[in-house]
Amino acid sequence: MTDYHPMWTELGLDLERHDVLLEALGGMYSDLFLGQKNRPKSMDYFDFVVSEIHGLRVKELQDHRAAGGKVVGLYCVFVPEDLILAAGAIPVGLCAGAQFAVPDAEEVLPRNTCPLVKSSFGFKLSRTCPYIQASDFVVGETTCDGKKKMYEILADYHPTYVMEVPQKKTPLGRQLFIEEVHGLKAKLEAETGRAITASGLAEATRLIDGKRRALQRLQGLRKARPAPISGLDALLIVQIAFYDDVVRFTEKVNALCDELEQRVEHGEGIASPNAARIVVSGSPMAIPNWKLHQLLEESGAVVVGEESCTGTRYFNYLTPANDGTVDGQLAAIADRQLETNCACFTPNDERLDDVVALARGWDADGVVHYDLQFCHTFANEAVKVERRLAGEGVPLLRIETDYSEEDVGQLRTRIDAFLEMI
Ligand code: SF4
Ligand code: SF4
Numbered sequence: 001m002t003d004y005h006p007m008w009t010e011l012g013l014d015l016e017r018h019d020v021l022l023e024a025l026g027g028m029y030s031d032l033f034l035g036q037k038n039r040p041k042s043m044d045y046f047d048f049v050v051s052e053i054h055g056l057r058v059k060e061l062q063d064h065r066a067a068g069g070k071v072v073g074l075y076c077v078f079v080p081e082d083l084i085l086a087a088g089a090i091p092v093g094l095c096a097g098a099q100f101a102v103p104d105a106e107e108v109l110p111r112n113t114c115p116l117v118k119s120s121f122g123f124k125l126s127r128t129c130p131y132i133q134a135s136d137f138v139v140g141e142t143t144c145d146g147k148k149k150m151y152e153i154l155a156d157y158h159p160t161y162v163m164e165v166p167q168k169k170t171p172l173g174r175q176l177f178i179e180e181v182h183g184l185k186a187k188l189e190a191e192t193g194r195a196i197t198a199s200g201l202a203e204a205t206r207l208i209d210g211k212r213r214a215l216q217r218l219q220g221l222r223k224a225r226p227a228p229i230s231g232l233d234a235l236l237i238v239q240i241a242f243y244d245d246v247v248r249f250t251e252k253v254n255a256l257c258d259e260l261e262q263r264v265e266h267g268e269g270i271a272s273p274n275a276a277r278i279v280v281s282g283s284p285m286a287i288p289n290w291k292l293h294q295l296l297e298e299s300g301a302v303v304v305g306e307e308s309c310t311g312t313r314y315f316n317y318l319t320p321a322n323d324g325t326v327d328g329q330l331a332a333i334a335d336r337q338l339e340t341n342c343a344c345f346t347p348n349d350e351r352l353d354d355v356v357a358l359a360r361g362w363d364a365d366g367v368v369h370y371d372l373q374f375c376h377t378f379a380n381e382a383v384k385v386e387r388r389l390a391g392e393g394v395p396l397l398r399i400e401t402d403y404s405e406e407d408v409g410q411l412r413t414r415i416d417a418f419l420e421m422i
Pocket of ligand 1: 075283
C-alpha cells in the first residue's frame with residue numbers, strides 16, 4: 001500500500017489527528033457497507049474509491065496542481081462544476097459530514113449552528129481534510145445564513161470567493177444569478193490564467209450532464225421491487241460524485257447500472273420485495289454522513305430515493321438548449337442551477353411536488369423528512385412538506401438530528417415505530 005504521509009505533510013495536515021480520523025472512517029465503512037448481503041459486484045470500484053479517499057484521489061489533485069492546474073473546493077450544488085472544468089481546474093466537494101472536527105469549529109462558531117457548517121469549518125481548523133488543503137480556493141455561496149456567515153470567517157483561514165445566490169426565482173433573481181455566473185467565470189479565468197471558450201465550456205457541460213444522466217439512470221433503477229441496490233450504496237455514490245474524476249465516475253456508474261438492469265430483469269434485489277420502501281427528503285448528507293440510511297436499513301426498510309442535494313437535487317437538472325455562445329451557455333447554466341428546489345428559496349413549493357413525485361413514482365410506503373439540527377430553512381419547510389403529504393395520504397416521519405451518536409437509540413425506536421405503523 002502506498003504511504004501517503006509525505007503528501008499529507010506537504011499539504012500541512014495534522015498527521016496524528018488525521019490518522020485517527022482515517023482509522024475511524026475505515027472501521028465505520030467496513031461495518032456499514034462491506035457486510036451488506038447480495039451487494040452488486042460493481043460496488044467494488046466505489047469501495048476502492050473510499051479506501052483511497054484521502055490517498056489516490058488527493059494525489060491526482062496534487063499531480064494536476066504540479067502540472068500548473070488549479071483545484072477549486074465547493075460546498076453546494078449551486079456552484080457550477082462545468083464552469084470550473086472549462087477553466088482547466090478540478091471542482092471538488094469538500095468534507096462536511098463528520099462529527100470529528102465539530103468541537104474544533106465550536107471553539108470559533110456558535111454551537112447552535114448546523115453540523116454541516118460546523119463540520120466544514122472544523123475540517124479546515126483541524127487540518128484534517130486534504131481536499132481543502134489541496135484546493136487553491138473555495139467557492140462559497142449565499143444560500144443559508146449559517147454558510148454565508150461562516151464563509152466570512154473561513155476567508156481568514158483559506159482563500160474564499162463567494163457567489164451570490166438569489167432568494168427568489170424571479171426575473172430579477174435570474175438576472176442576478178446570470179451575472180454571478182459571469183463573475184465566477186472571470187474569477188476562474190484570473191486564477192487559472194486560461195480563457196473559458198465556447199467549445200471548452202460546451203465540452204465541460206457535456207461531461208457534467210453525462211454524470212447527471214448516469215445518476216438519473218441509477219435512480220430510475222431504484223424503482224424496481226425488490227430494490228436492486230441499497231439506499232446506503234446509492235447515497236454513497238452521489239457523495240462520491242462530488243469529488244471523483246467526472247469521466248471515470250460516469251463510466252463506473254453506467255457499468256453499475258448495466259449490472260443492476262440484469263438484476264432487475266432476474267428479480268434480484270438487496271432487500272425483500274416486501275421491505276418498506278422509504279424516500280428521504282431534506283438537508284444534504286455530506287460524506288461520511290450515513291446515519292439515517294444506516295438506521296432505516298438496519299430496521300429492515302430500503303431507501304429508494306433522496307430528495308436532497310446528495311440525491312435528486314444534485315442530478316435531476318440538465319442544461320437547457322442554448323445558442324452555443326459563451327453568454328448563451330452561461331445563461332443556460334444559470335437556468336439549470338436555478339431549477340434546484342433548495343429550501344433557501346422563498347417560495348419553494350416546487351420542492352413539495354418533487355417529494356410527492358418521488359414518493360409516488362418510486363412506490364414509497366413513507367417519507368422521512370431529515371433536518372440537520374439548526375438548519376432553519378429545511379426545518380421550517382418541513383411544516384409544508386408535512387401538510388402536503390398528509391393531503392396526499394403519504395405517511396411522514398420528521399427527524400431532526402446532528403452528526404453525533406447520542407440520539408441513535410431514540411431515533412431507532414422512532415424509526416421502528418414508524419415502520420411498524422406503515
Ligand atoms: S441544501 Fe441548498 S444550500 Fe445546501 S447544498 Fe443544497 S442547494 Fe446548497
Ligand atoms: S443543512 Fe441547512 S443550515 Fe446546514 S448548510 Fe445546508 S441549508 Fe445551511
